[in-house]
Amino acid sequence: xxxxxxxxxxxxxxxxxxxxxxxxxxxxxxxxxxxxxxxxxxxxxxxxxxxxxxxxxxxxxxxxxxxxxxxxxxxxxxxxxxxxxxxxxxxxxxxxxxxxxxxxxxxxxxxxxxxxxxxxxxxx
Amino acid sequence: xxxxxxxxxxxxxxxxxxxxxxxxxxxxxxxxxxxxxxxxxxxxxxxxxxxxxxxxxxxxxxxxxxxxxxxxxxxxxxxxxxxxxxxxxxxxxxxxxxxxxxxxxxxxxxxxxxxxxxxxxxxxxxxxxxxxxxxxxxxxxxxxxxxxxxxxxxxxxxxxxxxxxxxxxxxxxxxxxxxxxxxxxxxxxxxxxxxxxxxxxxxxxxxxxxxxxxxxxxxxxxxxxxxxxxxxxxxxxxxxxxxxxxxxxxxxxxxxxxxxxxxxxxxxxxxxxxxxxxxxxxxxxxxxxxxxxxxxxxxxxxxxxxxxxxxxxxxxxxxxxxxxxxxxxxxxxxxxxxxxxxxxxxxxxxxxxxxxxxxxxxxxxxxxxxxxxxxxxxxxxxxxxxxxxxxxxxxxxxxxxxxxxxxxxxxxxxxxxxxxxxxxxxxxxxxxxxxxxxxxxxxxxxxxxxxxxxxxxxxxxxxxxxxxxxxxxxxxxxxxxxxxxxxxxxxxxxxxxxxxxxx
Numbered sequence: 279x280x281x282x283x284x285x286x287x288x289x290x291x292x293x294x295x296x297x298x299x300x301x302x303x304x305x306x307x308x309x310x311x312x313x314x315x316x317x318x319x320x321x322x323x324x325x326x327x328x329x330x331x332x333x334x335x336x337x338x339x340x341x342x343x344x345x346x347x348x349x350x351x352x353x354x355x356x357x358x359x360x361x362x363x364x365x366x367x368x369x370x371x372x373x374x375x376x377x378x379x380x381x382x383x384x385x386x387x388x389x390x391x392x393x394x395x396x397x398x399x400x401x402x
Numbered sequence: 403x404x405x406x407x408x409x410x411x412x413x414x415x416x417x418x419x420x421x422x423x424x425x426x427x428x429x430x431x432x433x434x435x436x437x438x439x440x441x442x443x444x445x446x447x448x449x450x451x452x453x454x455x456x457x458x459x460x461x462x463x464x465x466x467x468x469x470x471x472x473x474x475x476x477x478x479x480x481x482x483x484x485x486x487x488x489x490x491x492x493x494x495x496x497x498x499x500x501x502x503x504x505x506x507x508x509x510x511x512x513x514x515x516x517x518x519x520x521x522x523x524x525x526x527x528x529x530x531x532x533x534x535x536x537x538x539x540x541x542x543x544x545x546x547x548x549x550x551x552x553x554x555x556x557x558x559x560x561x562x563x564x565x566x567x568x569x570x571x572x573x574x575x576x577x578x579x580x581x582x583x584x585x586x587x588x589x590x591x592x593x594x595x596x597x598x599x600x601x602x603x604x605x606x607x608x609x610x611x612x613x614x615x616x617x618x619x620x621x622x623x624x625x626x627x628x629x630x631x632x633x634x635x636x637x638x639x640x641x642x643x644x645x646x647x648x649x650x651x652x653x654x655x656x657x658x659x660x661x662x663x664x665x666x667x668x669x670x671x672x673x674x675x676x677x678x679x680x681x682x683x684x685x686x687x688x689x690x691x692x693x694x695x696x697x698x699x700x701x702x703x704x705x706x707x708x709x710x711x712x713x714x715x716x717x718x719x720x721x722x723x724x725x726x727x728x729x730x731x732x733x734x735x736x737x738x739x740x741x742x743x744x745x746x747x748x749x750x751x752x753x754x755x756x757x758x759x760x761x762x763x764x765x766x767x768x769x770x771x772x773x774x775x776x777x778x779x780x781x782x783x784x785x786x787x788x789x790x791x792x793x794x795x796x797x798x799x800x801x802x803x804x805x806x807x808x809x810x811x812x813x814x815x816x817x818x819x820x821x822x823x824x825x826x827x828x829x830x831x832x833x834x835x836x837x838x839x840x841x842x843x844x845x846x847x848x849x850x851x852x853x854x855x856x857x858x859x860x861x862x863x864x865x866x867x868x869x870x871x872x873x874x875x876x877x878x879x880x881x882x883x884x885x886x887x888x889x890x891x892x893x894x895x896x897x898x899x900x901x902x903x904x905x
Contacts, residue, residue: 298566310569317573321580351583354532358576361539365572368543369565372550376558388559391633 283323290316303373303383310369314362318355325351407461407474409445410484410523413438414491418516428507432499435512439488439495442519446488450481454882458889458899460529468529468900469593475529475900478886482729483526483656486736487649489868491519493861494645497744500857501641501751506551514551515645518544525653529900531579531589534657535572538621542568545650548642549634560634567630571620578613585610592900595664595893604669611666611673615658622654624714625684628707632691635706636699636756640747643699647706648740652732655713659728662717663890670720678718682812685711689819698746698756698831701823702739705782708816709735715813716797719804725887727796730879734781734789734872741778741865745771748858749831751850755840758827762836772832774859777866779828781873783821789872792880 297309328347417438424430521541550561688708716728765772781788
């Protein structure tokens with residue numbers, strides 16, 4: 279199981295970095311989403327995948343016994359997913375606004391902050 | 403008693419939420435915001451005094467004992483950062499009253515400012531690595547909104563670079579945290595510090611250390627991961643870029659100080675030598691970048707990078723004096739740098755531009771402003787009798803003691819170039835005659851409303867007085883920094899304070 283997860287994480291991370299190095303804003307945001315998923319799967323697999331054992335304390339017992347899945351990494355992933363959702367939603371809204379202002383989704387065209395400071399080009 | 407430790411987080415949250423009830427009332431928001439930042443400042447002062455006299459304090463949230471629950475821990479480093487962030491938050495609140503435009507205030511500028519303050523304080527107070535990630539996201543999402551607030555073209559372009567690189571850094575941070583949990587089985591920092599030296603596999607600890615170095619390094623803008631900073635910090639209004647310049651990168655520096663004095667200290671020759679090399683390159687690239695710039699705030703942005711190098715250098719030396727110098731440097735730098743951005747905002751308010759080419763003759767019209775620029779500028783350059791001199795001196799002496807003469811040479815050379823940049827600004831903005839074709843006065847200071855003038859100058863004067871006070875009376879601050887260094891270099895103090903007697 280870890281083997282499959284590792285391959286998936288690798289594919290996701292590779293495509294994420296490939297997409298983030300593109301100049302198109304849409305591809306960059308897709309890259310961020312992929313990277314977020316790769317990260318979550320990494321946490322899931324490094325915390326040891328346990329199949330078929332829930333982290334429930336049996337009746338008439340006070341502690342967990344035998345094999346059980348560690349619930350904490352799953353709580354971490356849940357938090358990370360929620361936070362990632364929020365930041366990605368913000369990023370998409372921001373990119374859309376930037377696309378409207380600049381009129382282009384090419385990141386190379388978004389360098390007016392660098393040009394303005396040294397030359398006499400004035401922004402809007 | 404210890405529940406007061408949560409106040410630096412709760413008060414900004416409460417203030418921010420209260421302001422949401424007065425969404426349409428500009429005046430009410432302004433009043434609540436000012437009161438909130440005053441309360442945060444007084445609590446920070448009280449807590450600093452308390453931790454200084456009573457030792458490290460911990461708050462176990464929900465009474466879950468460490469290492470099982472989330473905890474807030476306040477040691478001297480934490481309190482330094484919380485105190486200085488409260489000072490800067492207060493100064494920025496005042497400055498915003500004078501300079502922030504109505505549109506931005508109508509779209510939630512003040513609530514965002516308070517929530518960002520909450521995130522900053524939370525990341526300082528927390529004693530748990532994953533919780534630190536959560537606080538980072540709180541401060542990041544509000545800083546994203548602040549940097550883009552107003553939707554000017556250059557703001558959006560700056561924000562894109564800022565957002566992408568910071569999200570990347572957060573992802574790396576979570577991977578690091580996740581793997582660390584996989585190996586150690588806990589995320590409480592004191593617990594990690596206790597367990598990591600016992601791990602059989604030293605190699606993976608170094609790999610983890612590099613994960614954290616890169617992810618905090620992006621946030622702290624160290625070489626070679628600083629490119630988002632000069633691309634975005636000069637785009638929002640002066641009040642926003644001032645609090646960003648002062649506090650946000652320093653959150654990354656704080657995190658580096660925390661993990662590399664507490665958790666990753668098993669292989670210092672490897673990790674801290676890398677930090678040393680990065681520190682020198684950060685100082686050099688930052689200051690050389692600044693030398694080629696001709697825009698007021700962009701020069702200052704590049705100087706943030708070079709100054710980060712000094713702080714990291716203190717950390718890399720890992721001697722009592724080095725760490726003390728680093729802590730002293732952080733304290734002095736935040737105050738000075740915020741002040742310089744405030745001054746740049748006032749110049750823009752008066753002349754309508756940040757471009758050095760178009761500026762000039764400010765000294766003749768407003769001699770007081772010239773003086774108020776000169777205090778933080780000379781302090782940044784390390785002129786004796788100002789706070790920057792003592793900070794640079796301490797770090798330099800620490801470098802000599804450790805025998806790192808190359809680092810000494812670099813730091814002195816960078817100090818010289820910093821002075822060069824500051825004198826460039828002084829010549830171009832204050833000293834030279836303004837060129838006739840650009841001589842369009844935006845506003846005469848006498849014609850501005852009295853309240854606006856008072857609110858613009860009050861924070862600048864307060865911060866300048868603090869700079870002068872540290873400069874003329876450095877001993878108590880150095881003693882404090884030495885005590886902080888003592889705590890940081892003896893992790894057992896922190897571990898025992900958090901985990902109690904259990905070993």
